[in-house]
Amino acid sequence: MIVDAPISVEDYAIDDAGHACGAVVTFKGVVRAENHGRAVTRICYDCYREMAENEMQQIIDEMLSTSRALAIRAIHRVGNLEPGDLALLVVAAAGHRNAAFDVAMRTADEIKRRVPIWKQEHYADSTAQWL
C-alpha cells in the first residue's frame, strides 16, 4: 500500500493471524538525518502509484506462497519526509521467529529492489540528488 500521510504502526498491526501464529516482526524504515557523511534535511519520495501498488501486492503474494508466513503487511509513504519519519513499514507474522524475521527482511528487500519508488535527498547545504 502506498500512502501520503504519516504511517501509524498501530493501524497495521497483525493481531488476527490465528492460533498458529507465534511471532510477529515489525520492520520500520526511517529517514536518517545523515547519508554518506552529508546532513539530510528531508527526502522527497516520488512513485508510479498504480504500478507501485500492484508490485507491492505481487511481492506480498509471492512471499505468502513461498514462505511460512501467515500474514504480511507492507506500507510505503511517499511525498516529503523528514528525518525520523517512517517511510516503510513491513509487518510479518509466522509460526516461529526465524520465518517471521526472514520474510520481513525479504519483503523489505524486494520492495526496495522492485517497486517503482524514487527518493531525492535534500541536504543541509541546499543541494539535492536523486538516488
Added chain:
Amino acid sequence: MRVEVLFFAQFKDAFGSDAETMELQDGGTVADVVRVLRRRESWASVASIPLAFAVNERMVGRDHPLTNGDRVALLSPVSGG
C-alpha cells in the same frame, strides 16, 4: 496516434512535467518515444540514466508496439525504502 508519456524522478525534473501527450505515427514503438525525447536539450541531464519502460503498467522492451491511448512510463532504477 496519441500516447501519454509519464515522467518520474529525474525525468520529471528534466522535462518539467509529470506527463505529456505525444503524437506518433501509427505502428510506433517505445523506441520512437525515446527518439522524440532525445532530440530535446533537456535530455542531456538524463542521458546516462539506465531506463526501463512500462506500457499501461506492464514492463515492456523498447520494441514494444504502441496503440492509441497507451500510457508509456519511463522508469529509472528504483530507490525506495
